[in-house]
Each structure stands twice: as C-alpha cells, then as structure tokens.
Amino acid sequence: MSKKQSSIIVIGAGLAGVEAANQITKFGIRATLYEMRPSRKTAAHKTSGLAELVCSNSLKSASTENASGILKEEMKHLGSLVIEAAEASRVPAGKALAVDRDMFSDYITRKIQANNLIDLRREEVTNIPKKSITIVATGPLTSDALCAEICSLTKSEHLYFYDSISPIIDADTINRLKTFRGSRYDREDSGEGDYLNCPLSKNEYYQLVDGLLQGEKVETREFEKALYFQSCMPVEIMCERGRDTLRFGPLKPVGLTDPKTGKTPFAVLQLRTENKEETMYNMVGFQTKLRYPQQRTVFRKIPALERAEFLRYGSMHRNTYIDSPKLLEKDLSLSCRPTVFFAGQITGVEGYVESAATGIICGINASRKALGLKHIPIPRETSIGSLLEYISVPRKSGFQPMNINFGLFPKVEKEIGKEKKRKIIFQRAIRSMLGYDPYGQM
Ligand SMILES: Cc1cc2nc3c(=O)[nH]c(=O)nc-3n(C[C@H](O)[C@H](O)[C@H](O)COP(=O)(O)OP(=O)(O)OC[C@H]3O[C@@H](n4cnc5c(N)ncnc54)[C@H](O)[C@@H]3O)c2cc1C
Known part of the structure; x- marks a missing residue:
C-alpha cells in the first residue's frame, strides 16, 4: 500500500457510511461514497435519502444514566454527523432522542453533498477494490452481489441470516x-x-x-x-x-x-x-x-x-453480518486483506447509533492507515471501546449482534448500588474519551 493515500472508498451511505466519510474528510482525505439507492432498492428502505432510518424514529435514550446516552456523548466528542443531525431534527420524546426521520435524512444528505471532499456516487458496488483503502458499510440489507463478493473474500459460506435474538x-x-x-x-x-x-x-x-x-x-x-x-x-x-x-x-x-x-x-x-x-x-x-x-x-x-x-x-429481522471476532483486526480491517475495513451493522453491532459509532471509528482508523500513521485504539472503558471489544472476542455460543448496554463495559468491582455503578461507568468512559486523540500526530 502506498503511504499517504489521498482517497478512500466508502460503500453504503447509511448511518455508518456517512459518519465514516465525514471523518475521512476531517483528515483532509477525499472520500468516494457509493450508495445504490434509488436505482437498486432494499426490502426496508423507502427513500433515496442518505442515513434513512428504516424502522423506529428513535435513537434511544439521550440520558447518560443509560448506556446509549453515554455512547451519544462520546460520539459528540468525535464530531458525529448523525448526532448533529438528530439534534437538529429532534421531536419531543421524553429522555429519548427521537427525530423527524425525513428532516434527519435530509440534513445528512445536504451536509454530505455540500462537502467538497466527498464524491457521492449513486451506484451499486459489486466488487471490492483490490488496492484502494475501502470501507464496507452496506448494513443489514447488503445487496446480494456484494454479499457474494464478501463471502468469497472472507471465505465464509454465507453472510446473511435471519436474526432471531433472545432478550x-x-x-x-x-x-x-x-x-x-x-x-x-x-x-x-x-x-x-x-x-x-x-x-x-x-x-x-x-x-x-x-x-x-x-x-x-x-x-x-x-x-x-x-x-x-x-x-x-x-x-x-x-x-x-x-x-x-x-x-x-x-x-x-x-x-x-x-x-x-x-x-x-x-x-x-x-x-x-x-x-x-x-x-x-x-x-x-x-x-x-x-x-x-x-x-x-x-x-x-x-x-x-x-x-x-x-x-x-x-x-427478529433479516440481518447481514460477518464473523468479526474471527475476521477483523482491532482497527476493523480484514486480517486477510488489510486495506478493507468494515463498519456498521455488518460488523455485528446492532442499532442505528451503534452502527454510526463504528462508522466514526472506522473512518478514523482507515484515514490513519491511509496517512501511514499507527492505529490508536479507542479506550476499552468507553462505550465505543466496549462495543469493539464485544465484536472482537470469539465465544462458544456463536457470534450474535449486540447493542450497547451496561453489561459490555468493564466491570465495576465495588459492591455499590446499580445507580452508583452506572455513574462510575459514565464518568470513567468520558474521562477515557477525553484522553483519546485520534487526530493527533497528523
Ligand atoms: C427491517 C429492519 C428494521 C430495523 N429497525 C431498527 C430500529 O427500529 N432501530 C434501530 O436502531 N435499528 C434498526 N434496524 C437496524 C438498522 O437498520 C441498523 O442499525 C442501521 O441502519 C445500520 O446502519 P448501517 O449504516 O450499518 O446500514 P444502513 O443504514 O442500512 O446503510 C447501508 C446502506 O448501504 C446501501 N447498500 C447496500 N448494499 C450496497 C451496495 N452493494 N452498493 C452500494 N450501496 C449499498 C444501502 O442502500 C444502505 O443505504 C433495523 C434493521 C432492519 C433490517
């Protein structure tokens, strides 16, 4: 791979893809962002807008008493486009961050189109480039042709599953x-x-x-x-x-x-x-x-x-995800082809916000690689670090998608009540996040 690559390909302009492209431009690198809609549709998307929310209009809790709220705080710290759009299109829903879904998607679409470093192309990608740094962020409804390509690249028998998740x-x-x-x-x-x-x-x-x-x-x-x-x-x-x-x-x-x-x-x-x-x-x-x-x-x-x-x-819904613990490195790149990164639901995280968060980190990691800089792991104590830890540890019962929750954070050993433990988890996460500077040494 040539050092100081000046462009990165992002496939899929959903929650993860738009975050990844946005982060890439923060490093002064150009992003070519592919989105197959509207010419090729999925079974759940209804519009041609970027980052369309396919089902609920809620991005879950905004309170830091909740694991999803901690995740949002960390994302804000990293300049999340999804959280910025959600705040701009927020509708009343108590402690939840619920949005007007059309305003939300329009806001992101406009921001991406206005970014001079992003080249948005409305095409289905069926082959993963051999040399260019590429982020695959095609989500739970990845097109069949690309699924076949990912299967062949990762030597997996199949890629999409009908997810049936127990509580x-x-x-x-x-x-x-x-x-x-x-x-x-x-x-x-x-x-x-x-x-x-x-x-x-x-x-x-x-x-x-x-x-x-x-x-x-x-x-x-x-x-x-x-x-x-x-x-x-x-x-x-x-x-x-x-x-x-x-x-x-x-x-x-x-x-x-x-x-x-x-x-x-x-x-x-x-x-x-x-x-x-x-x-x-x-x-x-x-x-x-x-x-x-x-x-x-x-x-x-x-x-x-x-x-x-x-x-x-x-x-229960259709899902597409790779066996991340076996296939990915800690920076979300493929072990068998380090120029290819994965972000979003396809890595085995579950949910809009979780997918967007991995898009941010993947955008950062791919950019650092493109610039010939070393990978800076996000601290384990953060919610994003905890999600990444989850998708990297092989388990006996098989790899299953997961949303952010307090059970994923490193354990608080003290015998104190649940509320106090959660407060400690939040404070520890934010403290660690403040020490994470992926934009440094550029
Ligand atoms: C039916 C259903 C209901 C869901 N309900 C919820 C919910 O209520 N709340 C929640 O938090 N999560 C829900 N999810 C999960 C949710 O879809 C994901 O969490 C989130 O959208 C994943 O973000 P992503 O960026 O990984 O994928 P997406 O947001 O799906 O983005 C992927 C993008 O890639 C594009 N694409 C696919 N293949 C190609 C290709 N070959 N070339 C170019 N572009 C391509 C797609 O058109 C899409 O725009 C649901 C999922 C499904 C399938």
Whole structure:
C-alpha cells in the first residue's frame, strides 16, 4: 500500500457510511461514497435519502444514566454527523432522542453533498477494490452481489441470516433466590455449560403463556417469514400452536432437578451467561416479536425475573453480518486483506447509533492507515471501546449482534448500588474519551 493515500472508498451511505466519510474528510482525505439507492432498492428502505432510518424514529435514550446516552456523548466528542443531525431534527420524546426521520435524512444528505471532499456516487458496488483503502458499510440489507463478493473474500459460506435474538438481562437484577444452577442431567460435558435455571409452577407457567398470547406483536415483513421455518419460531407463535408447546420446547424441565424441592419443576427457563464477567444473561431459546414494553411486562411474570432489567430486547429481522471476532483486526480491517475495513451493522453491532459509532471509528482508523500513521485504539472503558471489544472476542455460543448496554463495559468491582455503578461507568468512559486523540500526530 502506498503511504499517504489521498482517497478512500466508502460503500453504503447509511448511518455508518456517512459518519465514516465525514471523518475521512476531517483528515483532509477525499472520500468516494457509493450508495445504490434509488436505482437498486432494499426490502426496508423507502427513500433515496442518505442515513434513512428504516424502522423506529428513535435513537434511544439521550440520558447518560443509560448506556446509549453515554455512547451519544462520546460520539459528540468525535464530531458525529448523525448526532448533529438528530439534534437538529429532534421531536419531543421524553429522555429519548427521537427525530423527524425525513428532516434527519435530509440534513445528512445536504451536509454530505455540500462537502467538497466527498464524491457521492449513486451506484451499486459489486466488487471490492483490490488496492484502494475501502470501507464496507452496506448494513443489514447488503445487496446480494456484494454479499457474494464478501463471502468469497472472507471465505465464509454465507453472510446473511435471519436474526432471531433472545432478550438479555442485567445479571444484577435476577432474583438468584428463585433460580438454581446446573446443566440438564448435570452433564458438565454436555456443551451446554452452566445455566441459571428459573423454575415455574403450573400456575406461573400458564400466566406466562397467557401474557405471551395477549401481548402486542411487531408486524412481520414478508421477507422475515422464512425465519419461522428455520427453527427460530417466536415463543408467542409457539404458544398459538398449543398452551403446552413451550413446555416441550424452550421451557422444557426434563433433566433438571430443583435442589429446593428435590423435584423436576413444571417448566424451566434457562439463562446462559453472555460474557466472561457474567454481567449479562440471555433467555435461552426465547426469540420473540413482542413489542419491547410488552416483553418487559410479560417476562417479568417469571418469578426469578420479577425485577429484571433488559439490556437488549428480543427481536427478529433479516440481518447481514460477518464473523468479526474471527475476521477483523482491532482497527476493523480484514486480517486477510488489510486495506478493507468494515463498519456498521455488518460488523455485528446492532442499532442505528451503534452502527454510526463504528462508522466514526472506522473512518478514523482507515484515514490513519491511509496517512501511514499507527492505529490508536479507542479506550476499552468507553462505550465505543466496549462495543469493539464485544465484536472482537470469539465465544462458544456463536457470534450474535449486540447493542450497547451496561453489561459490555468493564466491570465495576465495588459492591455499590446499580445507580452508583452506572455513574462510575459514565464518568470513567468520558474521562477515557477525553484522553483519546485520534487526530493527533497528523
Ligand atoms: C427491517 C429492519 C428494521 C430495523 N429497525 C431498527 C430500529 O427500529 N432501530 C434501530 O436502531 N435499528 C434498526 N434496524 C437496524 C438498522 O437498520 C441498523 O442499525 C442501521 O441502519 C445500520 O446502519 P448501517 O449504516 O450499518 O446500514 P444502513 O443504514 O442500512 O446503510 C447501508 C446502506 O448501504 C446501501 N447498500 C447496500 N448494499 C450496497 C451496495 N452493494 N452498493 C452500494 N450501496 C449499498 C444501502 O442502500 C444502505 O443505504 C433495523 C434493521 C432492519 C433490517
């Protein structure tokens, strides 16, 4: 690679791509930004605007008591175009940063078009250039031709998946007195690892089933229906097939004995840890399309989860992501071809803001490489550093997309309440971010 490359290619002008292009220009480097819409459409985008929000108009909490709020503060520090646009198009939504979606996208489109260092081209990219530094930011609905190219480059068999995500719970909010530890049939070598088991009595089980049946669901798009045929059926749909279906599926109690009673419970929900620090647990096999507030109400019917805080809610949609822990370096470049970087949802982060944040970092890292400067890792204590750590650590249970949440930050060891811990996490993140100067030594 030639040092001091004067142009970087960015493929995809969604949340991550626009941030990446914007950062590149801060280094005085030109960006060629490709966007395939409107000539080639996706199954979810409706306009030709850049950074279109395909579903909700909320960018989640703006409060720094929330992990997503901390992420936004860090992004502001790095001159985020997405946060700037969101503030300019904000609509009232309490502590959430919700936007007028058209104003938001127009603001970004105008800013990108007005930037003399950005050349916006409305074309689908089907091949990744061999030599030029390139950022792939084509998101969950990457076009088929480019998916095939990425598969061949990364030697992956397939790239897009129908994501079925089970909710994740803050470990501190599980009532341990109402759980018992152990694997089915006590098999330590079963490959199932250690579970936290949440027993349900007959009454509690049927109350949960009723809640699932009555809960309001997110509408299913045509292209998502294939999910149900891939053993990823939402729990509420299983309940529609019979009130006992869950007892023979994700809530089956066989092989589990509650040490308090010496008996097999009527039904059991298993929780499996998501990380080494055991700060997050996922509800095994509990993929769902219930609306988020309903998930909170219905899943709290499980006795051990009566006060559970959900770090990530369950969801199901088409997604495209690479196996980042195996394929990417810490700077988000491909190990097998270091001139190619990945940003946005395709790296395995989940959500508008998370995708935009990786776009910022990727833009910075690619620019530093183009200028022949060494990579400066973003501190682990920041929310962005925590997200990058998540997508770089291989795990036994397979790599699954993740949104920012308090469980991803380095643990606060002190025995203090949740609020105090979160305050420490916020202060530590901002302090670390202030010490991060990627624009230095230019
Ligand atoms: C159905 C659905 C609903 C969702 N709902 C939400 C939600 O409510 N809240 C939330 O936070 N997240 C949601 N997400 C996730 C959300 O889409 C992402 O978090 C975010 O948009 C990802 O940003 P990105 O920049 O990685 O991808 P995108 O924003 O999708 O941008 C990628 C861009 O690349 C373009 N592109 C694709 N292939 C090519 C190519 N070959 N050549 C040129 N251009 C190309 C696309 O047209 C697109 O503009 C949803 C996703 C889906 C699929």
